[in-house]
Amino acid sequence: MKARRLLLAFVGSLFLLSSFARFAVANPSGGAQSQAERRAMFLRGAQLWPVYCNTCHNARPSAEFSASEWQMILMHMRTQANLPAEDARAVLEYLRSSR
Numbered sequence: 400m401k402a403r404r405l406l407l408a409f410v411g412s413l414f415l416l417s418s419f420a421r422f423a424v425a426n427p428s429g430g431a432q433s434q435a436e437r438r439a440m441f442l443r444g445a446q447l448w449p450v451y452c453n454t455c456h457n458a459r460p461s462a463e464f465s466a467s468e469w470q471m472i473l474m475h476m477r478t479q480a481n482l483p484a485e486d487a488r489a490v491l492e493y494l495r496s497s498r
Contacts, residue, residue: 437492444493447486455480461497469494 432440452458464472470491477487 437496440489440492441496443486444489444491445497447490448493451476451480451482451486451490461494466495 449458461469473482473487473491473494476482477484482490
């Protein structure tokens with residue numbers, strides 16, 4: 400019974416965190432990005448990915464996790480590494496596009 404409550408609490412926490420992560424690294428303008436903007440964001444993310452991630456540990460290959468998993472991981476790492484929002488968006492664009 401206690402294990403079931405713990406599992407439900409964990410699943411609920413993951414749901415809330417993933418919901419929050421969608422808004423935290425979303426496009427702040429709320430509009431669709433042009434192809435050129437997405438390309439620039441991808442290139443910036445490609446440059447930032449090794450800088451932020453290899454500082455503390457080996458960077459994971461982008462194909463290791465799904466886009467939604469990367470979004471949750473990035474939200475956690477944004478807090479841990481004090482990543483600026485714009486840098487987090489660029490890294491997320493890189494991870495989503497390089498799969």
